[in-house]
Amino acid sequence: PAxxxxxxxGADLDGCAPxxxxxLCTSEPFVNSTTSCIESKCTGDDLIAAEQFAEALCAAVxxxxxxxx
Numbered sequence: 001p002a003x004x005x006x007x008x009x010g011a012d013l014d015g016c017a018p019x020x021x022x023x024l025c026t027s028e029p030f031v032n033s034t035t036s037c038i039e040s041k042c043t044g045d046d047l048i049a050a051e052q053f054a055e056a057l058c059a060a061v062x063x064x065x066x067x068x069x
Contacts, residue, residue, distance in 0.1 A: 001046035004053075007037035025058035
């Protein structure tokens, strides 16, 4: 969803390349900054869609990834 885009662009990459999903999905600063931003900018179905997208993206590269609230 569009509400999540600024959160991804402005996230703390924690030294990861923007295209390195394994690095990003295992980076606590990246996950925390992105999650808190998405939760503040997205609501309702957009929030659910953004969280599902993040979980699907990271589950593909990290076996035990879930978005924490």
